Amino acid sequence: MRNRQPYRGRREEPYKVNQKIRAREVRVVGDYADGGNVVLALDDAIALAKDNDLDLVEISPNVKPPVCKILDYAKFKYEQKKKQKEIKANAAKVVLKEIRFGPNTDDHDFDFKLKHAIKFLKEGAKVKAYVHFVGRSIVFKERGEMLLLKFAQALEEYGAVEQLPKLEGKRMNIFIAPKGSKK
Numbered sequence: 001m002r003n004r005q006p007y008r009g010r011r012e013e014p015y016k017v018n019q020k021i022r023a024r025e026v027r028v029v030g031d032y033a034d035g036g037n038v039v040l041a042l043d044d045a046i047a048l049a050k051d052n053d054l055d056l057v058e059i060s061p062n063v064k065p066p067v068c069k070i071l072d073y074a075k076f077k078y079e080q081k082k083k084q085k086e087i088k089a090n091a092a093k094v095v096l097k098e099i100r101f102g103p104n105t106d107d108h109d110f111d112f113k114l115k116h117a118i119k120f121l122k123e124g125a126k127v128k129a130y131v132h133f134v135g136r137s138i139v140f141k142e143r144g145e146m147l148l149l150k151f152a153q154a155l156e157e158y159g160a161v162e163q164l165p166k167l168e169g170k171r172m173n174i175f176i177a178p179k180g181s182k183k
Helices: 042-051 073-090 107-122 135-154
Strands: 025-029 037-041 055-060 067-071 096-101 126-132 159-168 171-178
Touching (some): 096 107, 096 135, 107 171
Parallel strands (some): 025 067
Antiparallel strands (some): 126 171
């Protein structure tokens, strides 16, 4: 049995290049193929790539014959990495802000927390409002539900309710997403 080196941060290449391609013949596409699409023996395709100081890269290995392209592999990898980074940067990062109520929250406190929720929704953050029931206050479930529905109604023009009030343990939650974002 062969003794293998442990994994040390090295990843397998996503594409097979030059001698690592295992097919006998390949379909070469692109600028260096006659007419943009030609089937060649693997050795001829690699020789064509070497003549142009480039690499033969297997783009689509699951077809017969595998599709390859002649290009600068280092530059190709750099472009792929750059695209992935750009996609990651453009991905929306969802911020979730929490607002806590008690089942007996007063009108002034309610208005104060409502202003904060409006600010959060305008900034594009989701809001999770919850009523926390402590001790015997759990018998006032209806009061908590009414409070959260009143809260959602007051935020109607700034956000859309993602999830209606739902009791989970000692908390009743409601989720509100900013208008303009998709559910």
